Amino acid sequence: NDGYGLWLDYQAIENPTAKSDLSRLYSGFYFFGQSPTYDVIRKELELSGEKMLGQSPVFTSERLAQTQVWLGTREELSQVLGLQQQTSIKELGEDGYWRGPIGFQGKTYYAIVGNRPISVLYGVFDWLRSIQTDSFDQTAEKSGSPKVKLRMLNHWDNLDRTVERGYAGFSIWDWHKLPGYVDPRYLDYARANASLGINAVSLTNVNANARILTTDFMKKAKVLADLFRPYGIKVFLTARFSAPIEIGGLKTADPLDSAIIDFWKKKTDEMYSFIPDFGGFLVKANSEGQPGPHEYGRNHAEGANMLADALAPHGGVLIWRAFVYSHELDEDRHKHANLEFEPLDGKFRDNVIIQVKNGAIDFMPREPFHPLFGAMPKTNLGMEFQITQEYLGQATQLVYLAPMWEEVLQSKTYRPTPSSTVAGVVDGSDSDQKLTLVAGVSNIGTDRNWTGHLMAQSNWYAFGRMAWNPDLSSGEIADEWVKMTFGKDPELAGKIKEILLDSREAAVNYMMPLGLHHIMGRDHHYGPGPWVTGGRADWTALYYHQADSLGIGFDRTASGSNALGQYAPEIQNAWSDPQEIPEKFLLWFHHLPWDFEMRSGRTLWEEIGLHYDSGVKSVRQMQETWASLEGKIDPARFDHVRQLLAIQEEEAEWWRNACLLYFQTFAKRPFPAEIEQPTGDLEEYKSRSFPTAPGIRPRW
Ligand code: BDP
Incomplete structure (x- = not known):
């Protein structure tokens, strides 16, 4: 097992009663209508039937005799559904589905009904998930509908x-061979996304190349859009703001210039001539060297609205990122997005979504939620998570990210209402926004197992599930993924789940505990680099940890940068006091003396040491738990994870030793006696270089 099958590898059903019940259902499927999406469902039923039961499903052409399962849309089934039932299904919205028993002329059928063919597919995947996780009950009714409209992967893939x-x-996008050659993997990718309800993908890097908007590339993208359509997935592309200059031969990209408005209108019309349901553009502008409206004295709203107007006649959406900061301004980087965007609240078109990273700095192992959430009540705000583990262990470390996303989503913003949470703002239940978005930066590539580290599949899975329902818990998602990926043996499933759920806190502890952040290696971001200095201050580590002989941490209270002032008053009050702020955010907002007394009674210095050390110990515990599963998991997957956990242990020690030895040069205190004493040579740690580290951002 090389992991290619993801969570859709359907384990054989062993329980004889469950098997015979299901076998009966697989003996008669009837579709009430026709749709390319129903062909996708047929293929899924064939695969799952073979794998779970060793049986091919029977598709009948007659809806009564021999039929067991009815599939179709609410409208297609209108003659067999009660009026009230039709109304309640309709209320679930276009992506909603219902499944359950229907009595008709003395016989009971199991029905999976959606408001559109795509939602029938969602219902089927939900049904299959319930079978794989042992929660299917043929007599029970179940309905589902997503809380978020756009559930999107952002690929940072270059041409x-x-x-x-x-x-x-x-x-995985083979632009060179497209449009002529279609890699079968494209369909496996679409299927995996559809199984989670992911319904949008941006194919290209936010550090964009304008060539993607040339006719040749549109033809290539069209092939992917056509393949993805039956799976309910819309294609988006990244638009480079200076494209009118680069591929249009124009002298400017000024969003208020009529030639530029015309360029984008024509480009967009052309795009829709190839892809009639094209999703829209995703734009990174005036950020990290990317061109944008500021070059022409225009603001983000003027830039975004110009593109949004080109998309609007086609029903397209413009996604504009809020990841902006500038070293030329004097403020704390933390504050930039709010400073630039808050004044523009209410100025964006209805088809614009501002895509905001979960935290104000940059996908750190732990960040407080971004203060834009709740601060722009008249604007569509979408969430951007990072699924790829840039700052969380890259391909060598097992880190299940759902607890981090859950922590962010469940954070109270106290705005726009006193009970608002980030999830409520993002899914529109605490805000008025109609157009909602949860995006995740993809961790998918050409590796056979898709995600490099086999266990990182859980992050793709969890992202999709949380984008569908931001209120799902990381624990229940872990439970599903483990059972679907490794089987239902309770001991096995329980232990793997335990590893997953402990892994994120472990990583925070051995990398950046107690609110420390941005202390990783320069550029490649691999390994520790608390000593990184020189060049742009906001790309160094010192800027963030501010360690000196007196103490450590970034004062973001009113006596410092006052980034804290960008949060609701309730948060300002609680977090401005180092005695009250959750300790996990302590050094994010406070610069404190090494001997500051922590809630444990220990000093800050000791507590830092304990956290680093406990991170390493957690990894060892993960190794031990994994080792106890030998023989219960196929050797290929077992060994893959075992080897990577050994690397993770080394890397956790490296982080701990390097960071503690470095901070000790300021603290000038001994390490707490109860921790494993850091060893190694700080100078040697500092001089390590990694020219082959993957995924580095090209210099523009
Ligand atoms: C940073 C990455 C960089 C991205 C940037 C972004 O290091 O490669 O281009 O985020 O989100 O975390 O635009």
């Missing part, structure tokens, strides 16, 4: 097939 921050090989 030459390198992947920025990609740790799983090359890009």
Whole structure:
């Protein structure tokens, strides 16, 4: 087992009763209508039938005799559904589905009904998931519908097939061979996404290449859009703001210039001539060297609206990123996005979504939620998570990210209402926004197992599930993924789940505990680099940890940068006091003396040491738990994870030793006696270099 089958590898059903019940259902499927999506469902039923039961499903052409399972849309089934039932299914929205028993002329059928063929597919995947996780009950009714409209993967894939921050090989988009050659993998990818309800993908890097908008590339992208359509997935592309200059031969990209408005209108019309349901553009502008409206004295709204107007007649969406900062301004980088975007609240078109990273700095192992959430009530705000583990162990470390996303989503923003949470803002339940988005930077590449580290499949899975429902818990998602990936043996499933759930806190502890952040290696971001200095201050580590002989941490309270002032007053009050702020955010907001007394009674210095050390110990515990599963998992997957956990242990020690030895040069105190004493030579750690580290951002 090389992991290619992901969570859709359907384990054989052993329980005889469950098997015979299911076998009966597989003996008669009837579709009430026709759709390319129903062909996708048929293929899934064939695969799952073979794998779970060793049986091919029977598709009948007659809806009563011999039929067991009915499939179709609410409209297609209108003659057999009660009026009330039709109404309640309709209320689930276009992506909603219902499944359950229907009595008709003395016989009971099991029905999977959606409001569109795509939602029938969602219902089928939900049904298959319930079977794989042992929760299917043929007599029960179940309905589902997503809380978020756009559930989207962002690929940071370049046209030459390198992947920025990609740790799983090359890009799966083979632009060179498209449009003529269709890699079968494209369909497996679409199927995996559809199984989670992911319904949008941006194919190209946010550090964009304008060539993707040339006719040749549109023809290539069209092939992918056509393949993805039956799976309910819309294609988006990244638009480089200076494309009018680069591929249009124009002298400017000023969004208020009529020639530029015309360029984008024509480009967009052309795009829709190839892909009639094209999703829209994703734009990174005036950020890290990317061109944008500021070059022409225009603001983000003027830039975004111009593109949004070109998309609007076609129903397209413009996604504009809020990841902006500038070393030329004097403020704390933390504050930039709010400073630039808050004044523009209400100024964006209805088809614009501002895509905001989960935290204000940059996908750190732990960040407080971004203060834009809740601060722009008249604007569509979408969430951007990073699934690829740029700052969380890349391809060598097992880190299940769902607990981090859950922590962010469940954070209270206290705005726009006193009970608002990030999830509520993002899914529109606490805000008025109609157009909602959860995006994740993909961790997918050409590696056979798709994600480099086999266990990182859990992050793709969890992302999709949380984008569908931001209120799902990381624990229940882990439970599903483990059972679907490794089988239902309770001991096995329980232990793997335990490893997953402990892994993120472990990583925070051995990398950046207690609110420390941005202390990784320069450029490649691999391994520790608390000593990184020189060049742009906001790309160094010292800027963030501010360690000196007196103490450590970034004062972001009113006495410092006052980034804290960008949060709701309730948060300002609680977090401005170092005694009250959750300790996990302590050094994010406070610069404190090494002897500051922590809630444990220990000093800050000791507590830092304990956290680093406990991170290493957790990894050892993960190794031990994994080792106890030998023989219960196929050797290929067992060994893959075992080897990587050994690397992770070394890397955790490296992080701990390097960071503690470095901070000790300021703290000038002994390491706490109860921890494993850091060893190694700080100078040697500092001089390590990694020219082959993958996924580095090209210099523009
Ligand atoms: C940073 C990455 C960089 C991305 C940037 C972004 O290091 O490669 O281009 O985020 O999100 O974390 O645009």
